[in-house]
Amino acid sequence: MINVALVFGGLSSEREVSIKTSESIKANLISINELNLFEFDFKENCNELLKFIENNNIDIVFNALHGGFGENGGIQSFLESNDIKFTGSDSDCSKIAINKHLTKKLCVKNSLPTPKWDFYNTSKQNLNYKYLLDKYNDSMVIKPVCDGSSVGMSIIQSDLDEKKIIDAIIKVNNNSDEVLIEEYINGREITVGIIDGIALPIVEIIPDGDFYDYDSKYTSGMSKYIVPAKISEDLEDEIHECAESLYELINCRHYARVDFILDKNDNFYILEINTLPGLTQTSLFPKAYANEFNETLDKSFKLLVLEIIKLALK
Numbered sequence: 001m002i003n004v005a006l007v008f009g010g011l012s013s014e015r016e017v018s019i020k021t022s023e024s025i026k027a028n029l030i031s032i033n034e035l036n037l038f039e040f041d042f043k044e045n046c047n048e049l050l051k052f053i054e055n056n057n058i059d060i061v062f063n064a065l066h067g068g069f070g071e072n073g074g075i076q077s078f079l080e081s082n083d084i085k086f087t088g089s090d091s092d093c094s095k096i097a098i099n100k101h102l103t104k105k106l107c108v109k110n111s112l113p114t115p116k117w118d119f120y121n122t123s124k125q126n127l128n129y130k131y132l133l134d135k136y137n138d139s140m141v142i143k144p145v146c147d148g149s150s151v152g153m154s155i156i157q158s159d160l161d162e163k164k165i166i167d168a169i170i171k172v173n174n175n176s177d178e179v180l181i182e183e184y185i186n187g188r189e190i191t192v193g194i195i196d197g198i199a200l201p202i203v204e205i206i207p208d209g210d211f212y213d214y215d216s217k218y219t220s221g222m223s224k225y226i227v228p229a230k231i232s233e234d235l236e237d238e239i240h241e242c243a244e245s246l247y248e249l250i251n252c253r254h255y256a257r258v259d260f261i262l263d264k265n266d267n268f269y270i271l272e273i274n275t276l277p278g279l280t281q282t283s284l285f286p287k288a289y290a291n292e293f294n295e296t297l298d299k300s301f302k303l304l305v306l307e308i309i310k311l312a313l314k
Helices: 015-029 046-055 074-081 091-097 100-109 129-136 162-173 214-218 233-250 284-292 297-313
Strands: 002-009 035-042 060-063 117-121 140-144 154-156 178-182 187-195 203-207 223-226 255-263 268-274
Touching: 002 015, 002 046, 002 297, 015 035, 015 297, 035 046, 046 074, 060 074, 060 297, 074 091, 091 100, 091 233, 091 268, 100 117, 100 178, 100 233, 100 268, 129 162, 140 162, 154 162, 162 178, 187 233, 187 284, 187 297, 203 284, 233 255, 233 268, 255 284, 284 297
Parallel strands: 002 035, 002 060
Antiparallel strands: 117 178, 140 154, 140 178, 187 203, 187 255, 203 223, 255 268
16 A cells, blocks of 8 residues: 655645645545555644654555645755655755746757846846837736736736836735846747657637636636647647657656746747646646547546656655
8 A cells, every 4th residue: 555645735826726726636546445545734844744654554645735835946855855755856956947037048049039127026126118118019918926816917018107017016026026027928838748748739728818827727618728739730749749848857756847938930939837836626737638548537637646646755
């Protein structure tokens, strides 16, 4: 028997998403005879977690956290220092991937396409609004450097002015001082799940609203998905190669997801990489996995979480 600790919750802005992910994982693991499943709602007390792991003779931690300490290398460093196996990427990879600014710098260094951007720490720097208005013309995306699930994100598509920038910065500052200002590219939102280094079918997201925000991601029926995306085979190969290259550059392991924007001329741009993609019933990664193996979402979900555990136990 393998004792699995399903660690979820956390204290980040993505706590509720983590709880939904854990519920989906639990529903698919609880009936597997070879596994003993133990649940732990993590409140960022590592000593309590270690005690739980030791008391239950845990063989592996299934990291179902999202954002914050669960995804920025914090819990990964703790588990590594205590020789505990866990799912998802290691601490070094997680520190880079959670940070959109560092990820984009790595893209540029390795000739991977990403929209132009500026990084600010608003607690230490003043924004030069004239520079920003000149550089980005009439539109921009403003988002936290290290938050996921589109928390705190704003898209200004037209009539850009100083007040709109300030309002968007205030929205980011509710959670973080670190702000990413990025070129807005009007195009198709697509994403590439990767498992064990191999890209899965591309998913296109068509949100009901202006963009794929928090509600669109986690409310059933608020977005449509096309799997696989209607993209030429050559373009699909290029996007897959790009996603796999970033996965390897950051040294991801087990699974990840790379988000892109595809413009009207079929130019694609990396937006970010997620080392702990959501595994809820509305999440993108399970949809891509189901399509790859031509299975129903319910049946493939169990295969997916089992494969992640097997990869982590290697």
